[in-house]
Amino acid sequence: MVDLSTLNDAQREAVLTCEGPLLVLAGAGSGKTRVLTYRIAHLVEDCDIAPWNILAVTFTNKAAREMRDRLSALVPGRLRGMWIYTFHSMCVRILRANATVLGYGEDFTIYDSDDSKRLIKDIMADYGYTGRSFSENAIRSRISACKNELVGAQDYKPRANDPLDKATAEVFKAYQQRLKRANAMDFDDLLVNVYTLLSQHPDVCREYGQRFRYILVDEYQDTNRAQYEITKLLAAEHGNLMVVGDDDQSIYSWRGADIRNILDFERDWPEVKIVKLEENYRSTATILSCANAVIAHNQSRKSKELYTRGEQGEKVAVFLAADERDEGRWIAAMADDLHGKGSRYGDIAVFYRTNAQSRILEDMFLRAGVPYRIVGGTRFFDRAEIRDVMAYLKVTVNPADDVSCMRIINTPRRGIGKTSVEQISLTAMQRDMTFLEAAREEALDPACRPATRRALEGFLALIDEASSYTGDLYAVVDMIVEKTGLIEALEAQNTDEARGRIENIREFLGVVRDYMDEHELVPDRGLHDAMDGEVGYREPRLGDFMEWLSLRTDLDSLDGDEHDAVTFMTVHSAKGLEFDNVFVAGMEESIFPHTASMLENGVEEERRLAYVAITRARKRLFLTCAARRRIFNDLQANARSRFISEMPEELLTSEGVGSLGYSGTGWEKRGDRRGISGSGQGEEMYGGRVYGSGGYAAAHDTSRDEAAKPAAASSDFAEGDRVEHKTFGPGVVVGIEGDKVSVYFKKSGKTKTLLKGYAPIVKLG
DSSP states (O other): OOOOTTSOHHHHHHHHOOSSOEEEEEOTTSOHHHHHHHHHHHHHHTSOOOGGGEEEEESOHHHHHHHHHHHHHHSTTOOTTOEEEEHHHHHHHHHHHHGGGGTOOTTOEEEOHHHHHHHHHHHHHHTTOTTSSSOHHHHHHHHHHHHHTTOOGGGOOOOTTOHHHHHHHHHHHHHHHHHHHTTEEEHHHHHHHHHHHHHHOHHHHHHHHHHOSEEEESSGGGOOHHHHHHHHHHHTTTOOEEEEEOGGGOOOGGGTOOTHHHHTHHHHOTTOEEEEEOBOSSSOHHHHHHHHHHHTTOSSSOOOOOBOSSOOOOOEEEEEESSHHHHHHHHHHHHHHHHHTTOOGGGEEEEESSGGGHHHHHHHHHHHTOOEEESSSOOGGGSHHHHHHHHHHHHHHOTTOHHHHHHHTTSSOOSOOHHHHHHHHHHHHHHTOOHHHHHHHHHHOTTSOHHHHHHHHHHHHHHHHHHHOOSOHHHHHHHHHHHHTHHHHHHHHOSHHHHHHHHHHHHHHHHHHHHHHHOSSEEEGGGOOTTTOOOEEEOOOHHHHHHHHHHHHHGGGSSSOTTSOEEEEEHHHHTTOOEEEEEEOOOBTBBTTBHHHHHHHOHHHHHHHHHHHHTTEEEEEEEEEESSEEETTEEEOOOBOHHHHTSOGGGEEEOSOGGGOEETTEEOOOOOBTTBOOSSTTOEEETTEEEOTTTHHHHTTHHHHHHHHHHHHHOOOOTTOEEEETTTEEEEEEEEETTEEEEEETTTTEEEEEETTTSOEEEOO
16 A cells, blocks of 8 residues: 555545546645655555556656656556656657558657758748748747647638748648658647547547546646647546646746646536645745735636645845846845855745846856856857857957857858858868958859859958947947847747847847946056056957956856856746745836736736746745846836735835835835844945945945946955955955955855956955
């Protein structure tokens, strides 16, 4: 017998309900994986159900492995023949055995996204769509959406006066024909073809329906139309279908998930039994109360309320920053403070609504010397579109940079093919010249194809023009970015991914603006007077900015074990994870909730996303917003997020704002906060910074910063020097190695390695 004594009453009820349809509404942190594995173990061990009569389906390979590992511990040696798969893996197994029924060979190939895009691109060229205002990504996105809704190429009805729809209809038909001819399926076809197999071939459907007497589906709220129909067909024979999910965590409508599948489960299975898992084993009572209060504002949901028998926990901290830099600085300081009090960096997470928000946060963490890693994304300066922009700027500054030149010669695509690039590289090597010089030679070669010559001449003219730009640094970078055509090419793709990349490029212009704000003047070595040792200053140029970027990104590896770092991620990427300490940045209207998402999906999915963010926190939750924020170089003043207002006032506490007067309960002056005494009437000290009646001017001492700029850049540090850091306060230099200075900070009791001329440190007295 399987020991069920460790299960709570609701969990035990779900495990013991073996016959008929069962809907388990599993709230966040309520032990749904435990219920799934114990139910399977109970079926095998106590009900004597053969393992091969059980099918368990989930959404990730990681979840499938975890389920299998837990079952191996519960019923060792009893898994043989049991199917525990993701939807796509299950479909592949069914299709391998029945491909010939659909006219495929059993050894069919599975096309990944790159294969798919390459084929669509070739078809577009055949139909003369190359160079139009849409791309293979845009067409592929529409084809994928159709397949998820079980709309085939023959059924696709293009809208009138929509050129992209017309192109999609033609390419879709040819695409499916070419796939079939190549004995290949893309990932969407795996679902579509299994649905076709089961719905059009009753004998095959009956065979699998009889085999799988018990079917369990995890994360049911994330199923799309194809997955829903496949599940329904497989379960029709016996009706023993258990689905587990949480409608309050349905956040993937943008990739085809349909929340109606779980909300309307009773419609399809009238005899269903519903079990609610509401006891949470993850978060404090305070965090759960805030989560419940927020999600209760949604109308389209199953009623349930999370609770815990655990501790009440700390209040949810709300911080109103002056701007996004102040927000990032505070989060970094708080993360370091938590680490100093015993939390591992790995137990801290920073969530944001869009990837573009991470850039400032990364900048502030780099300055503070707090290690971090990005999950579900790429570091801002490692993203392909940002590397493309930087490569153009590098070639503008240094035409001999062959690596950057090779990266951008056909980015965006301008008709310079692989063969031409290889020929240019060979010429450069044989004649000992730079890649750019060899490209000029190739453009003059009479043997060069006219189309290739025109493309090369256009690229060379672009680089020459960019090299001639003078004046304001921001204007120079803006002109170069515009001339490259990178944004125009991404706009033509017309996909969510492309729009995200455009946002990142525009955010890069914010990097330039921030650099200029902090470096109004830079040392000009050309004006250095050897007679008196004085250094002249001038306005920053493109070369200065690129040098700063290089030093800045090199700091990523400094300070801290890479395996113990604060985790950065979007809220979408955070689903299924949990951390002791969670920061949610940018809790403002238009950001979170996000305007574009609300227009497309309504506010309820955004609220579910907020619910997911809140319930990732085990012990402490911090919410931050800014009085003003620069977004894509536009300065905005957004109201605080409605999701903060929906939380109980008595469970919120304001943090570190003083005269700005903001707290979770409204606009008011606050005295002491978290044991930090005020430094005067209406003032509050946090992290060595005073927030007083001067507002942000007091918090961010502009006069001191201006005076410190040349000093910080040119100071010679020696061991024993007393210094001050904006975030960490006073410290003592304990070591110097090249441009790196190691400082012991009394407040945190830790030594940090920083970069001279970059880190905000000032030598005292």
